[in-house]
Amino acid sequence: MTMDSVSASITELPPATPHDHAPPESFLRKYVFSLDHKVIGKQYLGLGLIAVCTGMFLSWVMRYHLAFPDKAVPLIGWIAPTFAAGGVITPEFYLQLMTMHGTIMVFFVLTTAPFAGFGNFVLPIQVGAEDMAFPRFNMMSFWVTFVAFAVLVAAFFVPDGPPLSGWTAYAPLSAVGKSSGPGEGLGQTLWVIAIGIFCIGQLLGSLNFIATTLDLRAKGMTLARLPYSTWAWFITSMIGLIAFSVLLPACVLLLLDRVAGTSFFIPAGLVVSDAIQPHSGGSPLLWQHLFWFFGHPEVYIAIVPGFGIISTILPAVCRKPHLGPKVLIASQLAIAGLSYMVWGHHMFLSGMSPSSATLFSVPTLIITIPSAIITLLWLGTIYGSKLRLNTAALFCLGFVSVFVTGGLSGFFLSQPSIDTYLHGTYFVVGHFHFVMGVAAMFGIFAGTYFWFPKMFGRMMNETLGKWHFALTFIGVYATFMPMHWLGLEGNVRRYSSFPSDYMHGSLPLHRFITYSALFLGASQLIFLVNLIWSRFRGPVAPDNPWEATSLEWSTTSPPPFDNFGGVHPVVYHGPNEYGVSGPRGDYIMQTDPPVAAAPAATA
Amino acid sequence: MSDSAMTAGSMHGAAMEPSPFLITSRKLTMWLFIVADAATFGAILFGYGYLRFGSPNWTKPFTFSPNIINGLVMTVVLLTSSLTMLCGVAAAREGRSGATMKWLGATILLGVTFAVLHLREWTGMFHEGWSLSKNPMGGSVQVGALFFSITGLHLLHVISGVIAITVIAIGFRARKFTAGHVETTGLYWHFVDLVWMFVFPLLYLLNVR
Amino acid sequence: MTTTETATEPTLRVYVYVWLGMLAIVAIEAVLVYAHVSSGMLLASLLVLAFLEAAVALRYFMHLRYEVPLLFWTLIPGLLLAFVMMNQFWADAARLNTLRFPIP
Ligand code: HEM
Ligand SMILES: [Cu+2]
Numbered sequence: 071m072t073m074d075s076v077s078a079s080i081t082e083l084p085p086a087t088p089h090d091h092a093p094p095e096s097f098l099r100k101y102v103f104s105l106d107h108k109v110i111g112k113q114y115l116g117l118g119l120i121a122v123c124t125g126m127f128l129s130w131v132m133r134y135h136l137a138f139p140d141k142a143v144p145l146i147g148w149i150a151p152t153f154a155a156g157g158v159i160t161p162e163f164y165l166q167l168m169t170m171h172g173t174i175m176v177f178f179v180l181t182t183a184p185f186a187g188f189g190n191f192v193l194p195i196q197v198g199a200e201d202m203a204f205p206r207f208n209m210m211s212f213w214v215t216f217v218a219f220a221v222l223v224a225a226f227f228v229p230d231g232p233p234l235s236g237w238t239a240y241a242p243l244s245a246v247g248k249s250s251g252p253g254e255g256l257g258q259t260l261w262v263i264a265i266g267i268f269c270i271g272q273l274l275g276s277l278n279f280i281a282t283t284l285d286l287r288a289k290g291m292t293l294a295r296l297p298y299s300t301w302a303w304f305i306t307s308m309i310g311l312i313a314f315s316v317l318l319p320a321c322v323l324l325l326l327d328r329v330a331g332t333s334f335f336i337p338a339g340l341v342v343s344d345a346i347q348p349h350s351g352g353s354p355l356l357w358q359h360l361f362w363f364f365g366h367p368e369v370y371i372a373i374v375p376g377f378g379i380i381s382t383i384l385p386a387v388c389r390k391p392h393l394g395p396k397v398l399i400a401s402q403l404a405i406a407g408l409s410y411m412v413w414g415h416h417m418f419l420s421g422m423s424p425s426s427a428t429l430f431s432v433p434t435l436i437i438t439i440p441s442a443i444i445t446l447l448w449l450g451t452i453y454g455s456k457l458r459l460n461t462a463a464l465f466c467l468g469f470v471s472v473f474v475t476g477g478l479s480g481f482f483l484s485q486p487s488i489d490t491y492l493h494g495t496y497f498v499v500g501h502f503h504f505v506m507g508v509a510a511m512f513g514i515f516a517g518t519y520f521w522f523p524k525m526f527g528r529m530m531n532e533t534l535g536k537w538h539f540a541l542t543f544i545g546v547y548a549t550f551m552p553m554h555w556l557g558l559e560g561n562v563r564r565y566s567s568f569p570s571d572y573m574h575g576s577l578p579l580h581r582f583i584t585y586s587a588l589f590l591g592a593s594q595l596i597f598l599v600n601l602i603w604s605r606f607r608g609p610v611a612p613d614n615p616w617e618a619t620s621l622e623w624s625t626t627s628p629p630p631f632d633n634f635g636g637v638h639p640v641v642y643h644g645p646n647e648y649g650v651s652g653p654r655g656d657y658i659m660q661t662d663p664p665v666a667a668a669p670a671a672t673a
Numbered sequence: 674m675s676d677s678a679m680t681a682g683s684m685h686g687a688a689m690e691p692s693p694f695l696i697t698s699r700k701l702t703m704w705l706f707i708v709a710d711a712a713t714f715g716a717i718l719f720g721y722g723y724l725r726f727g728s729p730n731w732t733k734p735f736t737f738s739p740n741i742i743n744g745l746v747m748t749v750v751l752l753t754s755s756l757t758m759l760c761g762v763a764a765a766r767e768g769r770s771g772a773t774m775k776w777l778g779a780t781i782l783l784g785v786t787f788a789v790l791h792l793r794e795w796t797g798m799f800h801e802g803w804s805l806s807k808n809p810m811g812g813s814v815q816v817g818a819l820f821f822s823i824t825g826l827h828l829l830h831v832i833s834g835v836i837a838i839t840v841i842a843i844g845f846r847a848r849k850f851t852a853g854h855v856e857t858t859g860l861y862w863h864f865v866d867l868v869w870m871f872v873f874p875l876l877y878l879l880n881v882r
Numbered sequence: 883m884t885t886t887e888t889a890t891e892p893t894l895r896v897y898v899y900v901w902l903g904m905l906a907i908v909a910i911e912a913v914l915v916y917a918h919v920s921s922g923m924l925l926a927s928l929l930v931l932a933f934l935e936a937a938v939a940l941r942y943f944m945h946l947r948y949e950v951p952l953l954f955w956t957l958i959p960g961l962l963l964a965f966v967m968m969n970q971f972w973a974d975a976a977r978l979n980t981l982r983f984p985i986p
Contacts (some may be wrong), residue, residue: 203698277705285698287690311705312964315712323720323822331806332818334724351730353815355974356723363968407960410967421981423973430970495844638688694953708957712964720969727978741912748908756901763894844914863943870935873908876929880917 082536103213105205110212111191111413117216118183118514121365124223126591136158137577137584140568144330154229155388164566165234169253170225172237173261174367177268178219180510184375185310186215187274188517189303191525193279195622196300198288198639200446200632203281207274214271219237222264225257233258236564238365239265239358241335242342242349245327249343253494259328259346263609266321276307276314288621290641295660297620297645298398305402306371309409311637320360327352358420362396369506370409371471374402376513378443380466380615382519382536382645384448386618387463388455389656390649393447401447410435418486419493427486435483441477445470461535462616465516469509475547476505497557502549515542515597522604523611527627530608534600538593545590558668617657620645624661684721701819703857705865710830714868716769717826718875723821732812732819744877747790751831754783755866758838758859765845765852773855777842780862784835791828797822820876825848827872830865838862892942900942911930 075121094100104110134143142157153163194202204210225232236245237259248255283296283304296304328330331348335357338350385392392398414422414430448470456465479501492498503666514552515538522530561568561576568574587609621641639661648659654662682764697828725731735741761776802809810816841858844850916925918967931937941947 115845202700229796274708277702277709281702285689285695285701287693289690290686291690293693298784308960311709312712312960316964318718319713319717319720319826322826323717324817324823331820333806333814334720334818351724351728353724353727353974354977356720356971358973359723359974360720363716363964390759407963410776410964414970423977426970426973658827694950694956696949696953700948704953708961711961713966715934715961715968719965719971723975726972726975729979737916741915745908745912749905752901752904752908755939756897759897759943760894763891766891768898845976860944863939866943867936867939869902870939871932874932878911879921879930881915 073232075672082377083151088147103209105201105209107190107194107202107208107353107631108524108633110208110523111187111189113212114182114187114190114215117212117219118179118187118351120176121219125171125174125179126173128167130161130165130588130591132164132171133587134479134582135164136567137581137602139569154278159566161566162234164252165236165564166232166257168564169234169236169261170222173222173265174488175507176237176372177265178215178222180372181368181505182215183274183514184379184510185303185306185371185516186211186272188299188379188514188521189279189306189375190275192622193300193303194286195625195629195633196297196620197286198291198621198634198641199282199286200634202278202288204278207278208402210272211271212280213340214274217262218268218271221260221267225253225260225264227519228260229254230255231257233261235261238361239357240322240323240361241352242337242340242347243355245324245347245352245354245357246340246342246498247328249347259325262325262328266318266325269318269321272310273313273318276310279303279307280311282299285412288639288641291585291621293639293662294449295644297660298392298395298556299375299378299620299667301399302374302376302381302402305406306310306374309367309374309415310371310405313364313371316360320357320364323360324357328664329549355417355420355422358422360414362416365416366413367409370405370483372506372510373513374405375471376510377402377518379513380448381616382468382620383462383466384451384518385646385648386520386575386616387460387466387650388451389457389458390451390455391646393450395644395646398444398447401443404440408433408440412437415484415489418489424486431486435481438477438481438484441473445474445477460519460616461530462516463530463540464521464536465512465519465538467517468539469512469516471543472504472512472546473509475551476501476503480505491560492557494562495557496553496563499563500550500553500557503553504546508546508550517538518601520616521622522601524622524627525613526605526608527611528604528606528608529611529615531600533638534596534603538596538600541593541596542590545586548586549583549590552583555579556583614659617655619643619647619657619659624659678697693700698843699853700857700860703860707860710864711868714826714871717778717823718871721823721875724819726863728813728815730812732808732810732816733882734798734810735877735880736882739797741881743790743794744873747787748873750783750787750790751866751869754780754787755759755863757783758862762856762859765855768852770846774842774846777838777845777855781838782836783844784831784862788831788835791824791831795824816880820880823872823876827865827868830868834858834862834865870873892948896942900938904935906936907935 094104094106095499101109104113130144131146143154143159144157146154146159148163150163153166154160159167190202191209191590193198221547222483230248230252233239234251235254235258239258243250243254244258244262246254247258283300287296322333323332327334327336327349333349335350335354336349336352337349337354340347340349370618381392381398403496409614411433412430414426415434418427418430452470478495483492483498483501519530519535522528556576556579559576561573567575568580569577610629613625615627616623621639622629624639642664643658643662645660647660649656652658652662692698692701712867733745757776757779761773761780764772764776798817803820803822805818806814808814808816837858841854845852845855911928914927919927940958
């Protein structure tokens, strides 16, 4: 379908309200310091892609070492001669790899790609706007995030290397400085600064998303007619607004501890490397409280955009309306509220007051209810549908699967008595890789296969896509499922190897996981090839290849600079008009004129 | 002047759904920023409470003269600056450019006074031996650390506010900014005042010897 | 245009009354400090007064009273929820006193 055929259904207005910035001419303005939300969205996704490749490489080195503790890791001696001379992984270097892996993945992949990346590209089009409410803030938000990434990666190139305190940077290890280990000098300082900068970037983004969703909606786009992905990005922004504003001062205080001699997070009488520390009166638990006050909402910042992406794609591939849209939104709002009430479930074993443990355990159990409701709504939507099993659909099904798998282990972890045993083990690693890592990645993949035609005007290859899904799905379960068994066996996490102690018996399972991880990583090459090949050689995409309803499909692929080519779209329908009979077939687009809805009932 | 100078397409003409709050995007965004900033101050004040509650050797540094008197003067100055800001916004809305400049000028002056009084107090404390990591009274080092970092964060907001009001005032006279800009800046300024309403009792009044 | 910077506008006199009221609250706070109340009582009353001032500042200086109610419901309850939840910190702050090593 072309632009012309839809424009009949879009009220044409005189272009008296031009895009506030004219299409840019220079290369720098067009691709680098662009104000266009579509370019910024792609920049975020590009940053995410670079970050995910880096993060995955680091995980391979870790996995190889875990499986073959006495062997030198190939290549790494050549890449990082100062840290791993001859490819030998020291326990410290293992922790440094782990810290960077976690930080890069959580902050620069799972937060930037599904939220900032897809949100930036899709949200303004879905609400019918020409751009974000504040394009300059938007550009700043990306570049601030980019600087944060650069500062973090710089930690690899300072003398002692990156920090080793994990993505949670627990004090006092992260606070006392150089003496507590390699990377705890400049490397940790860079980490704190990077995460502080990252908070600012995401706050700018959140403000923009909220203002755009509420204020720039096209005529007829009532809140009830917002597509579910837009709702999800909106709710995510509301979560992020408070979460990142709490992490920011926490990072400032940690930085002061490191550079200004304060002791906010350092207790008295702490002995590190045989030297008593010149600090007193602080509390490491305070850092954990502040960090997890951000940290639990953060895991929902990573996953709620995935909810929205799945809920947008599912009706389009099932060709029937999403079950219970109001319940869907209400559940996500409930999750947003509850996500601020559960953070202490990460601290059951930290010496937190046992009475608070109960107070955190109950809301943690309650938060599974809205998550379960959302899952059931998806299953109900899929049930009895004429599913079009394309790659995006497959990744949606995969998302539901891994989210349930990961969510189930959450039930166990939310009981303090059980978590006391499981907290320090691979069980938790299995839990969050399923529910956060893999689920959010599946959301990213589903979104990529779904919106790629809109972004680049070309279709992705379905055969490669299906292979990519099948191998990824197998690889994911093979890699992360055995971790639950390891955890139940008592295999501790954050250890660099288990050479000759009581954990030695788990080595065969570790080898299996490593093989699976390498296999999983290799299958991502299919995705990379598909991306690059389709970008240049893929068949030209029509405007609405999936016969979907939301506004981004009523403009060209890719959309023009002002998204709708000088017209202001007018919306007459909700996003959920599938399985009806209209002039187009079994769906009615949001911009279709209202008359089309009438005969639907009689069909 | 239309909002398009700042925001793309935020002209709520016939082509758009009205904002559910019936305010401009700019003002909404300032409100959201204030909520975020309130969370920042809230978190850091909770941190103060936490460490203070957990410090048996807490010492109270302040005496009525000079600290509390100085603090009361600062409070009155900041509260009054909110009043002058309101007058400035009212004048800007009525298009009285001269009056606007006068009131905004008064607000800037009061803001600067606050900052100067604050810095003078800080210097006095430095001379007594207080710092981020030292307590001359021999008690918990958290006293200075928390006092300077929290009031420092607030002072940073005051200084940014003074700069913002100056920029907006100059722009308003040059007709580059509207009464709406003045009002949005005022919103921020009142928030800085609001935060002080917590910082003053919690950090000064609760620390009187 | 339905969108305006503000809806109704209170008169300057209202602002001056509010300003005087806030000054009065500050004065009460200062008197309380020297009134020999117990420290728990002092903390509680200072907090109540501070929240009172904040509410007044929000409602009048920041015009929240004159905006559509939805704005209040969007901005404030979520923030308050966050602050209410942060009260979970206290249990651990209290434990610091019993669990900490003596300061060398
Ligand atoms: C179904 C509801 C869920 C429940 C009941 C739940 C419960 C828990 C609990 C109790 C822990 C702490 C385990 C420990 O450290 O000992 C935990 C850890 C974790 N969860 Fe969940 N969770 C749920 C959903 C999620 C979701 C949706 C995500 C992310 C999108 C997520 C991400 C994480 C992460 C990243 C960690 C570990 C962080 C670390 O220690 O490094 N969880 N979960
Ligand atoms: Cu959690």
